[in-house]
Amino acid sequence: AQSVTQPDIHITVSEGASLELRCNYSYGATPYLFWYVQSPGQGLQLLLKYFSGDTLVQGIKGFEAEFKRSQSSFNLRKPSVHWSDAAEYFCAVLTGTASKLTFGTGTRLQVTL
């Protein structure tokens, strides 16, 4: 069965520092992968997606992610974090004919000034 693992429950970085959030997936076919961000009590906003092609994808707010098939990973990166990036980040894989999104448990990002 498909699954998504986000090993880091909580990460704290200083403003201006670089960021990498880890995501590993398990899915038998070619994965469609997503990163979403969620502010407290809010819905999910799509940061970026990977369907095919270039394995380094660019998203909104200066985020990027790299798909590595050999490692079953889709890590999210940002060169310089801003205080407004503090939120919960979810990695997800799209599976099945019902286009079901399977999410990881999320990583809470805290940014210190």
Place this chain on the structure above:
Amino acid sequence: ETGVTQSPTHLIKTRGQQVTLRCSSQSGHNTVSWYQQALGQGPQFIFQYYREEENGRGNFPPRFSGLQFPNYSSELNVNALELDDSALYLCASSLLQGSEAFFGQGTRLTVV
């Protein structure tokens, strides 16, 4: 272009009651999915509707049911509410099956 809107934003119900949550999909989107997000967890897929038909269901009991209307808006109905049904319920719409999903702000349901 309007985004995905959900109503109500917050709701408090008593155990055993029934609840209906509503979702208006993004303009032109014919596929609507519902997710349940318990506190501190990632969203869990409940079911999806495509052109008014249920098109896939997650591991949720039959007391979770839904509808999609000709204008592609959707309802989620939950009967015989249990305390564990307390969660944020998210609706997502997409233009095509297999394409990116756009989420609403969610409905926070509290069962007491």
